[in-house]
Amino acid sequence: MTGALQRFLPLIVTTAVLVVGFLLCAAQFPNFASWRVVGNLLTDNAFLGITAVGMTFVILSGGIDLSVGAVIGFTTVLLAVLIEQGGWHPVPAFAVALIAAGGFGAAMGGVIHVFQMPPFIVTLAGMFIARGLGFVLTTDSVPINHPLYGELNDMALRFDFGLKLSLPALLMLGVVLAAVVLAHWTRFGANLYALGGNRQSAELMGVPVARTTVAVYGLSGLLAGLAGIVFSLYTGAGYSLAATGVELDTITAVVIGGTQLTGGYGYVVGTFVGVLIQGLIQTYITFDGTLSSWWTKIAIGVLLFVFILLQKGLLVVWAGRGGEPAEA
Amino acid sequence: MTLSAPGPSRNLPQYGALIAVLLANWLLFPDFFAIRLQDGRLFGSLIDVLNRGAPVALLAIGMTMVIATRGVDLSVGAVMAISGAIAATMTGAGWSLPAVLAASLAAGLLCGLWNGLLVAVLRIQPIIATLILMVAGRGIAQLVTEGQIVTFTSPALAFIGSGSFLTVPMPVVLTIVALAVTALLVRATALGLMIEAVGVNRLSSAGAGVNTPVVLVAVYVWCGLCAAVAGLIVTADIRGADANNAGLWLELDAILAVVVGGTSLLGGRFGLVLSVVGALIIQAMNTGILLSGFKPEFNLIVKAGVLLVVLLLQSPTLTLFLPRPKGARPIGTVKPPVAPTSGGAKP
Amino acid sequence: MTASTAPPSAPLLAIRGLSKAFLGVQALDGVDFTLRHGEIHALLGENGAGKSTLIKTLTGVYQRDGGTVALEGREIAPRGVEEAQRLHIGTVYQEVNLLPNLSVAENLFLGRQPMRWGLVDRGAMRRRARAVLQPYGLSIDVTAPLGRFSVATQQIIAIARAVDMSAKVLILDEPTASLDAQEVAVLFKVMRTLRSRGIGIVFVTHFLDQVYEVCDSITVLRNGRLVGERRTAELPRLDLVAMMLGRELEAAAHRIDLGPAEVDSRPPLASFKGFGKARSVEPFDLDIRPGEVVALAGLLGSGRTETVRLVFGMDRADRGEATVDGRTIRLKGPRDAVRLGFGFCPEDRKKEGIVGELSVRENIILALQARQGWLKPIPRRRQEEIADRFIRLLDIRTPDAERPIQLLSGGNQQKALLARWLATEPRLLILDEPTRGIDVGAHAEIIRLIERLCADGMALLVVSSELEEIVAYSRRVVVLRDRRHVAELRGGEVSVERIVAAIASETPHAIASETPATGSGAEVRQ
Amino acid sequence: QAADKKLVVGFSQIGSESGWRAAETKTAKAEADKRGIDLKISDAQQKQENQIKAVRSFVAQGVDAIFIAPVVATGWDSVLKEAKEAKIPVVLLDRQIETKDPSLYMTAVTSDTVHEGRVAGEWLAKQTGGKCAVVELQGTVGSSPAINRKKGFDEIVAKNPGMKIIRTQSGDFTRAKGKEVMESFIKAENGGKGICAVYAHNDDMAVGAIQAIKEAGLKPGKDILVVSIDGVPDIFKAMSEGEANATVELTPNMAGPAYDALIAFKKDGKAPPKWIQTESALFTPDTAKAEYERRKDAY
Numbered sequence A: 001m002t003g004a005l006q007r008f009l010p011l012i013v014t015t016a017v018l019v020v021g022f023l024l025c026a027a028q029f030p031n032f033a034s035w036r037v038v039g040n041l042l043t044d045n046a047f048l049g050i051t052a053v054g055m056t057f058v059i060l061s062g063g064i065d066l067s068v069g070a071v072i073g074f075t076t077v078l079l080a081v082l083i084e085q086g087g088w089h090p091v092p093a094f095a096v097a098l099i100a101a102g103g104f105g106a107a108m109g110g111v112i113h114v115f116q117m118p119p120f121i122v123t124l125a126g127m128f129i130a131r132g133l134g135f136v137l138t139t140d141s142v143p144i145n146h147p148l149y150g151e152l153n154d155m156a157l158r159f160d161f162g163l164k165l166s167l168p169a170l171l172m173l174g175v176v177l178a179a180v181v182l183a184h185w186t187r188f189g190a191n192l193y194a195l196g197g198n199r200q201s202a203e204l205m206g207v208p209v210a211r212t213t214v215a216v217y218g219l220s221g222l223l224a225g226l227a228g229i230v231f232s233l234y235t236g237a238g239y240s241l242a243a244t245g246v247e248l249d250t251i252t253a254v255v256i257g258g259t260q261l262t263g264g265y266g267y268v269v270g271t272f273v274g275v276l277i278q279g280l281i282q283t284y285i286t287f288d289g290t291l292s293s294w295w296t297k298i299a300i301g302v303l304l305f306v307f308i309l310l311q312k313g314l315l316v317v318w319a320g321r322g323g324e325p326a327e328a
Numbered sequence B: 001m002t003l004s005a006p007g008p009s010r011n012l013p014q015y016g017a018l019i020a021v022l023l024a025n026w027l028l029f030p031d032f033f034a035i036r037l038q039d040g041r042l043f044g045s046l047i048d049v050l051n052r053g054a055p056v057a058l059l060a061i062g063m064t065m066v067i068a069t070r071g072v073d074l075s076v077g078a079v080m081a082i083s084g085a086i087a088a089t090m091t092g093a094g095w096s097l098p099a100v101l102a103a104s105l106a107a108g109l110l111c112g113l114w115n116g117l118l119v120a121v122l123r124i125q126p127i128i129a130t131l132i133l134m135v136a137g138r139g140i141a142q143l144v145t146e147g148q149i150v151t152f153t154s155p156a157l158a159f160i161g162s163g164s165f166l167t168v169p170m171p172v173v174l175t176i177v178a179l180a181v182t183a184l185l186v187r188a189t190a191l192g193l194m195i196e197a198v199g200v201n202r203l204s205s206a207g208a209g210v211n212t213p214v215v216l217v218a219v220y221v222w223c224g225l226c227a228a229v230a231g232l233i234v235t236a237d238i239r240g241a242d243a244n245n246a247g248l249w250l251e252l253d254a255i256l257a258v259v260v261g262g263t264s265l266l267g268g269r270f271g272l273v274l275s276v277v278g279a280l281i282i283q284a285m286n287t288g289i290l291l292s293g294f295k296p297e298f299n300l301i302v303k304a305g306v307l308l309v310v311l312l313l314q315s316p317t318l319t320l321f322l323p324r325p326k327g328a329r330p331i332g333t334v335k336p337p338v339a340p341t342s343g344g345a346k347p
Numbered sequence C: 001m002t003a004s005t006a007p008p009s010a011p012l013l014a015i016r017g018l019s020k021a022f023l024g025v026q027a028l029d030g031v032d033f034t035l036r037h038g039e040i041h042a043l044l045g046e047n048g049a050g051k052s053t054l055i056k057t058l059t060g061v062y063q064r065d066g067g068t069v070a071l072e073g074r075e076i077a078p079r080g081v082e083e084a085q086r087l088h089i090g091t092v093y094q095e096v097n098l099l100p101n102l103s104v105a106e107n108l109f110l111g112r113q114p115m116r117w118g119l120v121d122r123g124a125m126r127r128r129a130r131a132v133l134q135p136y137g138l139s140i141d142v143t144a145p146l147g148r149f150s151v152a153t154q155q156i157i158a159i160a161r162a163v164d165m166s167a168k169v170l171i172l173d174e175p176t177a178s179l180d181a182q183e184v185a186v187l188f189k190v191m192r193t194l195r196s197r198g199i200g201i202v203f204v205t206h207f208l209d210q211v212y213e214v215c216d217s218i219t220v221l222r223n224g225r226l227v228g229e230r231r232t233a234e235l236p237r238l239d240l241v242a243m244m245l246g247r248e249l250e251a252a253a254h255r256i257d258l259g260p261a262e263v264d265s266r267p268p269l270a271s272f273k274g275f276g277k278a279r280s281v282e283p284f285d286l287d288i289r290p291g292e293v294v295a296l297a298g299l300l301g302s303g304r305t306e307t308v309r310l311v312f313g314m315d316r317a318d319r320g321e322a323t324v325d326g327r328t329i330r331l332k333g334p335r336d337a338v339r340l341g342f343g344f345c346p347e348d349r350k351k352e353g354i355v356g357e358l359s360v361r362e363n364i365i366l367a368l369q370a371r372q373g374w375l376k377p378i379p380r381r382r383q384e385e386i387a388d389r390f391i392r393l394l395d396i397r398t399p400d401a402e403r404p405i406q407l408l409s410g411g412n413q414q415k416a417l418l419a420r421w422l423a424t425e426p427r428l429l430i431l432d433e434p435t436r437g438i439d440v441g442a443h444a445e446i447i448r449l450i451e452r453l454c455a456d457g458m459a460l461l462v463v464s465s466e467l468e469e470i471v472a473y474s475r476r477v478v479v480l481r482d483r484r485h486v487a488e489l490r491g492g493e494v495s496v497e498r499i500v501a502a503i504a505s506e507t508p509h510a511i512a513s514e515t516p517a518t519g520s521g522a523e524v525r526q
Numbered sequence D: 001q002a003a004d005k006k007l008v009v010g011f012s013q014i015g016s017e018s019g020w021r022a023a024e025t026k027t028a029k030a031e032a033d034k035r036g037i038d039l040k041i042s043d044a045q046q047k048q049e050n051q052i053k054a055v056r057s058f059v060a061q062g063v064d065a066i067f068i069a070p071v072v073a074t075g076w077d078s079v080l081k082e083a084k085e086a087k088i089p090v091v092l093l094d095r096q097i098e099t100k101d102p103s104l105y106m107t108a109v110t111s112d113t114v115h116e117g118r119v120a121g122e123w124l125a126k127q128t129g130g131k132c133a134v135v136e137l138q139g140t141v142g143s144s145p146a147i148n149r150k151k152g153f154d155e156i157v158a159k160n161p162g163m164k165i166i167r168t169q170s171g172d173f174t175r176a177k178g179k180e181v182m183e184s185f186i187k188a189e190n191g192g193k194g195i196c197a198v199y200a201h202n203d204d205m206a207v208g209a210i211q212a213i214k215e216a217g218l219k220p221g222k223d224i225l226v227v228s229i230d231g232v233p234d235i236f237k238a239m240s241e242g243e244a245n246a247t248v249e250l251t252p253n254m255a256g257p258a259y260d261a262l263i264a265f266k267k268d269g270k271a272p273p274k275w276i277q278t279e280s281a282l283f284t285p286d287t288a289k290a291e292y293e294r295r296k297d298a299y
């Protein structure tokens, strides 16, 4: 069963890194090792986590999706406009938002496949379009005052030992679980890995490339839409500039989570851990509270570097030379 | 190797698109092509396109080669900020222009070296490797300027941004020089071939004896240098270093320019000139939007629309029907050497 | 689509006037091909004749320009492999086309995984995977990533997958290229059972013995055109070769006769003492003298490839020492080897050999350029001369030297790689399965070439699964078993029988025990 | 009761996207030291989600008070509720928020960004006798100062039929974009002849515009009037050289008053007014030199 260990090594290592990091923080700050901090980690990064799951699928299939941040922003605006100005009830608004986001993603997937254009560019254009549409709907930030929002926000799972899981946190956990099943217990999942492993081979083995490509970008869009809903709950508003730069945060999370940007290798759970690692870095910096704007940036970069080095190092140590596939 | 990606089927769309966009601008704004002399410096919208396009064009030149090796450099924007910050603060502190330039370029070189080592030696995936510097680099730049916009008055440095050489604005001149030097570097040597080989298949190239690590480091260093020059230009242009905003998101424009120029993100064949054309297409588009008087809310949508059209033009699906690449040469049109010098096997 | 019910007489597969053109090449030109029920049909032709194209067009990878295809009298036009598979046509394409990142089991059942309650039943998949591989004597960890296994093993898995899928037609494009005698035997057994079940098999190969061993009939292509179809029994070898080449083949390769004394007296060009690598190959001693051909023989997985990879520095040896021209040297990587005048044609052409997007010319001069360094570019004219010379010398079928090498047929890619190293005038040329996928004409040509090179004082280290070939040109054979050098035959001793004896003298079936041993050479290839 | 022990204040700052912002942070530190307050600053890199995270972890740390410079007006209710539940007073700096429940924060120390726009507009109207073709350099599309400073200015334009905005584009609050946009404005309005004044949403863009005007061979401040908002040193320099005409100050010292309010509140629990407004004074070239000297080290 050393084979299994071999395969899950990146995952194990990443998780180890997270735990070590948390312990170090806890050692430095008294109030750090509290259930509240843990709860915050999950709640504050919920939308990031949900988006990252979609991104993981796209990257596994050998693509990339730069539009997610913009789609989140657009979704929040759409919701705000529908609910506040259109007087809709949130639930149908959610449905519309999800359909719109999913459709948008699928459309990008279609373009990518039919015209064989690089995903990086198509989704970059997608990013422009989604932001642009947001601006066109409204440039100012619109508060959402529907009572349901308040109720949803107060909704939470409280454990008597002190942990509080808010609705966003629960949603994220749910999505992650569903994603694991999708990735490893469905044909779609297998096709994704196949596509990322080698496109031509996949085609020669009868993988429905077109369908899978459209589906995976559609899924990513859908999850970005869901993340948008979470974000609008989280902030109780719609804002066209919301979640700028989130695409990079998600990609980083995915890669820290041990997924190969070249596609074919990686795990959803790893991404989840990656998201938490990023959240940890954020929290650490806030707890420290002495860093100026620029030192914050530098610290983030350095910590990122350290985490990646730790990963590489541990992999080499544990797996003998070169446990992971060369990304050449 | 080919300096511009081979075959009319790959070149047509870029030049076509550039002309199309320029014409569109002209329709939106009749005096678009009007050019006059202003204080011994060419002046007009067309010049603006070249002038404002210069930084992205410079980035695109460096980025092209990085992308040709199947990599990408997200840190160029931050590197611009760093070199700019250094230039402005040093000038403020009264250093001489040569010293200032040397320092800024050195900074760019170091940044490139760092990226190159992460990618080539530590084998970190390029996006992430350069993301580190993209985040931290801007911090470093702000550290230098302490978050302020450091202004300077030295006309010498300002000349780089708003001066002119034979009535041609300096940024344009610098870009042309950079393009020429780079082209020479890759065409007059075998570097181009090796870059493409590494990009297409790192394993095979290494197996054939290509020094892949050195090639990789080299391209990232060069990319860093180009970014540094771009940083100098923007700083000199506004006579101040704006560490937080200099080159912000420009890495995306640069990548865009390269791809619009027809170089594949999967590495391999690259076209320097075409990347510069790509940069000009993007800038022409931006200038057009500014001249058009659309509401700013629409900027992004217009931009995306035009981009998609340009890219569709070169999508393999559509170019399939265009004439096949030139340079095809029936075997034996070159007569064999008189005496087979390389004679492992004599025909 | 004429949905007429098939008349009993209708052939299983009837291809009529099939045509396919690529930019600049008419790969197929009105080809007819008929496959009957329960028949093994050889599809033969030179490299670049159009065999693979025929197969890919037939299975919907390429869309045909013209012609018709009828399966049991019913017209078909699959728009993709998926559709072909639904028509019960299973295919093994040239060059293993599986997914290195997926487990063996997932590769075997991709797209047709056993399902339970709407979810993939991984347990059942594993069990069935083992069952599917069983007839081939492969008892491997089916949950291990495919990439961990050697080319040969992957080839077998690809075959197993296709066989398991094809209820009507099985197409095999050069499946035996990387197999050795034992696996081939196993494969033929499987093919015969399928035939007896009425399944039709299309079999592409360059080994004529294999054709005469299993095939009922033969169709020959040349330059994309049909030359003719014959019953195997009625077609003598020489006529077949003539059909393929369009000319008589000059007398087959003769032995080189360098008296042992003469060569052994020369000082060794390169010698390796206790050379080896943990978890890869046991330490070995090896002397290579100028002008001699040393062959490595063994079963697959015996460590031949690893041995030569060490010698070329592709993998770093962690013990022993190497001396070249009497001077001790450290091989830190291929670059050092190239500078020493070594050359290496790897086993996995696609992954470690060709630089797909670059032109044939650039591929040919790449090594030479690399050795000269980037500062001394080879002038374009000179490049073209070199390219043209080798294209002619090795008869590489390509419309022009500027064509991306990935568009060449498999065998022609192999030749181009050979050209890459010949251009560097190496002192030691290492070839891992050099004649894999190369047609009879070229085969003879290459063997003759090898002899000439040695006559000019070049040393050769060859890995080959074709013992006849080894015997034909090598005067020293090192036999490997389980990653250990077990025997060395010199001069007169070299004969197929002796080699087989040396290989077989113990554990005849290495393959039966294949495990993706951590850190094994296979893993290096990921 | 714990009046003697050092106050710990958590300050969620937007970032350092402009010189003004950096100055605000700097003064916040300085003022804190004066009063012996322990200030924990968290920089949100211009992202609301980061600000919310920051506030949450301030609550987790149990600070005595939380200052927020909100990047956007909406979306604070739920996190402020958590602060309220934890009995931590919240003070808003330099920007208001939109909320149904004002009790969520103790007070807001801000200027009125709409008012700033009005002040700039009124000055311009007075200068030009209500007759002027204005080009406008907007801030980042969608950012609240951009929206409000436009709103305020537009009110005045509406009042003066002779005044109108002939071109408006976003300069992203930066010099570089300000210059680029102004360049094209000048081209578009035949060499700038059609332009009477440029109104920039912040000084940085104005400085950029001034350079563009000069390079087009025109005189900023004369051929084209320049009015902007913020009052950073560089604009005063420009004014003293006669290249800019007016700026509306937005003081970077927002924290100072906030601390005082907080300390008073902690001492004898008296709640400060809901809105402590900093005044938006308009400055013109005559005082420019002195003002520049006063400011240059605050920045």
Ligand SMILES: Nc1ncnc2c1ncn2[C@@H]1O[C@H](COP(=O)(O)OP(=O)(O)OP(=O)(O)O)[C@@H](O)[C@H]1O
Residues within 6 Å of the ligand: C022, C023, C025, C027, C045, C046, C047, C048, C049, C050, C051, C052, C053, C054, C094, C397, C398, C407, C408, C409, C410, C411, C412, C437
């Ligand atoms: N995708 C392609 N694009 C362009 N030309 C191609 C393509 N595939 C094959 N060709 C050309 O078609 C011709 C036939 O190639 P094919 O692969 O069918 O030969 P083959 O009979 O399989 O040879 P081999 O025995 O070496 O595999 C060759 O000249 C090859 O260069």
Ligand SMILES: Nc1ncnc2c1ncn2[C@@H]1O[C@H](COP(=O)(O)OP(=O)(O)OP(=O)(O)O)[C@@H](O)[C@H]1O
Residues within 6 Å of the ligand: C148, C149, C150, C151, C152, C153, C178, C298, C299, C300, C301, C302, C303, C304, C305, C306, C307, C347, C463, C465, C510, C511, C512, C513, C514, C515, C516, C517, C520, C521, C522, C523
């Ligand atoms: N039958 C097998 N049993 C165990 N491992 C194997 C077997 N076949 C291949 N492998 C793995 O693949 C590696 C590559 O084998 P290698 O190619 O060096 O042997 P070879 O003699 O060259 O066989 P081939 O004919 O595949 O080249 C082996 O070292 C081993 O790790």
Ligand SMILES: [Mg+2]
Residues within 6 Å of the ligand: C051, C052, C053, C094, C173, C409, C410, C411
């Ligand atoms: Mg073939």
Ligand SMILES: [Mg+2]
Residues within 6 Å of the ligand: C304, C305, C306, C347, C432, C463
């Ligand atoms: Mg081998």
